[in-house]
Amino acid sequence: MTYKETEFPQILEILAEYSKKGFPLEEIIMNLYKLYKDVPIYIGIVAMCLENLVKETKEKDIRKGDFIFLFDKNFIYQGEVKKIEMPNIYLKNVKVIVNKKNLKMKLKKQKLFKLEKNVLAKLWPSLYFKK
């Protein structure tokens, strides 16, 4: 059997595409979650909506209340448009992601997490096949 019994995997592919393009995924995932809760039995339609969730837009088409992603040279900004006074826009609930090739940081007992390497091999070794 090679056909998929659910269209859920398609959603992972679309999320991976957004991530590859550099989009911070948090807001996209919350929108996806809402879409799924709205039409939980039509996963194909959820996936179709997800693909069309983020659209490139022009400055003149930005409205108050829009949620935007802005790609600058070294920063990615995301937030909700609070006010527009061209050429300035004011955002609220802003998150800024800084792109840096390298970074030196001082560790001083912050909350720290790390991604597990080979989590499949650790949790379910019989399903782990060396490539």
Add this chain to the structure above:
Amino acid sequence: MQKDFKKGVYIISGPNKIKLLSGKVISIAKNFELGEEIFIPEGKRIPLEIEVDSKIELSDEKLISFIQTSTIPEDWDRVVNYLIYEKINALIIFGEVDTGKTFFSTYLTNKLISNNLKPSVLDCDTGQSDIGPPSTLGIAIFNKPILFMTEVKPEKLYFVGSHSPSEHFLHYICGFTKLVNYGLKNSDIVIIDTPGWVLGDGGRMLRNSELEILSALETNYVVVLLQRNQEIEHLVKSIPQKKVIRLTVSKKASPTSVEERKKLREFVYKKYFSNIDTLELDFDKIFTDRVYFLTGQRLNKKGNLLWVEKLSGFEGLYVVSENKLSDREIEKVKKLYDVKKVKNVSKDEFKNVLVALLDQEGEFICLGIIKDIDFLKQKIYILYPKKYSVRNLKIIQFGSLKISPKIEESGFVEPGLL
């Protein structure tokens, strides 16, 4: 009003009432009797083939259009002889949406009846059901010609739970098997009218599974492909080609928009639930199906919880509360009952859920809508069409659609939630 019709083919749209006063008229292989009254429902259309100049009484003259040639493609007629000669006992129709699968089923039914056979039609289109309400598979057995599948009383129905087999594959396939089997035992040939989902993983898998079941049931089946070009050839690549009949799509077939489909479904639901009553059922006297609710071991409720059940093994605790519990409250419940997992449902999630009411044998009685659940009194209140006797009701089978008290589609329930 009365109208004279010249020899030719006309399409009459509903709502319309027609009566043949003189002449000779055939529609979908059914001969009209003089004086016979036919009602064409809203959203439906029929072709009238006027054999000789005829006089017809009709309620709305504006809903007539003339077309040049017959709506029945020439190759359709040859199918009937083949079915009889080859002793075919199951015929499955594949085609994209709006390729006239139901129209072909009706035509074939009438032709087979005129050849003294007793056909049954299994309507698998859960979105645009003609036999039975939407979200069900329905089978009917025919002794006399018909114009609309909606005219007949279903012999048996099976609740799929949704307008689409999507996320309901297994229920769809169970219902398909059950009703094909019934048709094989009770008619000469089962005509299977399938949904228009023929592409992609889901479409391929469903159509492929249907063929495997027909084979497993040892039927002498054929597949009819209704296609405009070669758009569904992929569905029959691996089966013996003598089992495949390729037919032309009728000129009558025309697209129906998603909105129109929704309107038609709601129209059918409104008709189905037009005269309703409320059923009051004790938790102790019924069983639930396709949900976790009422399948575990009941526990005393603590705090402000409305209902608590212990499910088997890793499934944990099933908890109904007025509102969805916060993460903190869930942690408290885990400690209180000493469990690792809590499945929490808010009371309102049950409201307006479309259900099937079944008897002890699991046979469909009618559809119902959950009006309310009183967890204190341990009672379920269900709206149901009064005309059905629910004396033998034993099982409530849950679906994944919500229908509002105004009988309009009002959302979904996430599978596995309740």
